[in-house]
Amino acid sequence: MTVPDQRSSETPGTAWVFTDLAGASTRPVEFALGLASLPYVGTALRRRMRVWVVTGLLGLLLGVGVYVKAPPPYQAETSVVVAQPGDVDALDAIQTDVTLAKARGVAGRAMRELRLHENINKFLTSYTVTAVTDQVVQFTAGAPSGTDAVQHAKALAHAFLSFWKFQLWTQEGLEAKVLSAELVPAQQHETNASGQVTSLERRGASATRLDSAELAAADDELVLRNLQQAAAENQVTTTSLVNGSRILDPAAALPRSKLRVPAIYGFTGLLGGLTVGVIFVMVGSLMTDRLRRRDDVARALGAPVRLSIGPVPAPSRWRPGRRGLSVTRGREVQRVATQMRTLLPKHTGGRAASLAIVAVGNPRQAALPVLALAIGQARAGFQVVLSDLSAGAAAARLLGVTGQGVRIVTAESQQFALVVPGRDDLTPEGPLRHVTDPARIRPDYASRPLAAAYQSSDLLLTLVTLDPGVGADYLTTWATDAVAVVTAGESSATWIHAVGEMMRQAHLPVTAAFLLGADKNDLSVGSGDDRAARYRPVIGAPPTQQIGATSR
Numbered sequence: 001m002t003v004p005d006q007r008s009s010e011t012p013g014t015a016w017v018f019t020d021l022a023g024a025s026t027r028p029v030e031f032a033l034g035l036a037s038l039p040y041v042g043t044a045l046r047r048r049m050r051v052w053v054v055t056g057l058l059g060l061l062l063g064v065g066v067y068v069k070a071p072p073p074y075q076a077e078t079s080v081v082v083a084q085p086g087d088v089d090a091l092d093a094i095q096t097d098v099t100l101a102k103a104r105g106v107a108g109r110a111m112r113e114l115r116l117h118e119n120i121n122k123f124l125t126s127y128t129v130t131a132v133t134d135q136v137v138q139f140t141a142g143a144p145s146g147t148d149a150v151q152h153a154k155a156l157a158h159a160f161l162s163f164w165k166f167q168l169w170t171q172e173g174l175e176a177k178v179l180s181a182e183l184v185p186a187q188q189h190e191t192n193a194s195g196q197v198t199s200l201e202r203r204g205a206s207a208t209r210l211d212s213a214e215l216a217a218a219d220d221e222l223v224l225r226n227l228q229q230a231a232a233e234n235q236v237t238t239t240s241l242v243n244g245s246r247i248l249d250p251a252a253a254l255p256r257s258k259l260r261v262p263a264i265y266g267f268t269g270l271l272g273g274l275t276v277g278v279i280f281v282m283v284g285s286l287m288t289d290r291l292r293r294r295d296d297v298a299r300a301l302g303a304p305v306r307l308s309i310g311p312v313p314a315p316s317r318w319r320p321g322r323r324g325l326s327v328t329r330g331r332e333v334q335r336v337a338t339q340m341r342t343l344l345p346k347h348t349g350g351r352a353a354s355l356a357i358v359a360v361g362n363p364r365q366a367a368l369p370v371l372a373l374a375i376g377q378a379r380a381g382f383q384v385v386l387s388d389l390s391a392g393a394a395a396a397r398l399l400g401v402t403g404q405g406v407r408i409v410t411a412e413s414q415q416f417a418l419v420v421p422g423r424d425d426l427t428p429e430g431p432l433r434h435v436t437d438p439a440r441i442r443p444d445y446a447s448r449p450l451a452a453a454y455q456s457s458d459l460l461l462t463l464v465t466l467d468p469g470v471g472a473d474y475l476t477t478w479a480t481d482a483v484a485v486v487t488a489g490e491s492s493a494t495w496i497h498a499v500g501e502m503m504r505q506a507h508l509p510v511t512a513a514f515l516l517g518a519d520k521n522d523l524s525v526g527s528g529d530d531r532a533a534r535y536r537p538v539i540g541a542p543p544t545q546q547i548g549a550t551s552r
Helices: 021-026 038-047 049-069 090-101 104-114 120-124 146-203 207-244 260-287 294-301 322-329 331-342 363-379 394-398 432-436 449-455 473-477 493-505
Strands: 074-081 127-131 136-143 246-253 305-308 353-360 384-389 405-411 414-420 459-464 481-487 510-516
Touching: 038 049, 038 260, 049 260, 074 146, 090 127, 090 136, 090 146, 104 120, 104 146, 127 146, 136 146, 136 246, 146 207, 146 246, 294 305, 294 481, 294 493, 294 510, 305 331, 322 331, 322 363, 331 363, 331 510, 353 363, 353 493, 363 384, 363 394, 363 405, 363 414, 363 459, 363 481, 363 510, 384 394, 394 414, 405 449, 414 449, 432 473, 481 493, 493 510
Parallel strands: 305 510, 353 459, 353 481, 384 414, 384 459, 481 510
Antiparallel strands: 074 136, 074 246, 127 136, 405 414
16 A cells, blocks of 8 residues: 655644655664673673573583493403513613504404404504503503403403513524524534644644634634523523513403493583583674664664663463463563653644554564553553554464454453454554545545544554565554664664664654663663654644543
């Protein structure tokens, strides 16, 4: 439907004058959001406590689940004494033995003893080897049960000793072969030297020649004796090292608490979940484009924030009617309703006062102060009509009303008319068009329930949520003034500014805003850029009655 840009001058008391409208629509708008701080982040953590508490509980469940599905292995320990040769550095030698204990050869021997057929690389990861001293190596083996862990540790110790001794005997055999290869020519040289001395003595050789032969024979005999002694010592040393290497401590299972390990898994999961949740909330609070500060909201909307309150408990969707309306009796909601009552327009020319309340964010929370205002004005003796044009008919649902049309409802023992347009009617027509433009009145209009309710009313309240695809022009048939109820953290600066622009283009600018769910550490005053004051219509006729008064 087409709505005229300005109301007819023939309508009593409604000579509308707009100033500087063209300049306002072309002026660029910049949003300078407030800086984040530690109190801001702390408030975000408290506000979204449910998020990181839930992630912490999920982490706890995940940790317990991991323990149930893949419990940590039982462990057993055993120690082995490794005799080290005297001619080597003991610290270097023990580190070599640790490396040898992690060799595939040792693991393969242990697996054959245990008759395991798993992957050898997996078995290598099931145990650890550490050097306790320069002669003691400790094995720590893991297995699904304590008995298996003891068997694994025992098999590893035996496999290591067997492999280590095999390496020693192999090395001793190689050295014996080398010495044997040197002993044969040495013996031959010693025999030849002794035979030469004997020959010289028989022939009566000179003393000088005989002394030279005897010295050569003595040298060959010394070399032979040294080689024989080295061969004997090599075998003795190897035997001593083999006999000196043994199992020091038999394999024994490590004690394991039935509560400590599950508690560690659960605590680790809880800590991880809390960390993820806290980081998510902190990053989200720093990167979000949704407004929470009073100044930011006022600047984006183009209207001052008249009042801001803390979080409002949202009525449960499962508790319509009386229980849902109990939230409207809350102190904070009543404060908004009281301030909203002071902004009600004048009751002029015998026409009911009208006010549009634009819900920006959560319409269910915005409906609470509107219902509180309607109930309060009805209790004061005024005839009130509440039209619910919000998404999902938030006010009607809180009243427990379903369906469309005009009906009389009772809330908190007070009666008022409730108007719910059809769901398919995107731009429902309000009663003000026929009052302000008599030429458009149709003969059947007076018989309509909406017209009858409006003609006998003192106050028309309209709760509305806007759609940029539809605009706000049709609201001029429902109200002469408008305020906004903004839910903190629900809308971006772009959307809040769009709401203000839609209202100004409809010649029904928002004159004030109310902020629900404001943070305690928000020190801004919410003055913003009061552009709405420049576009507010001027009513020509003098006021005759203030609808916010306590008496009619």
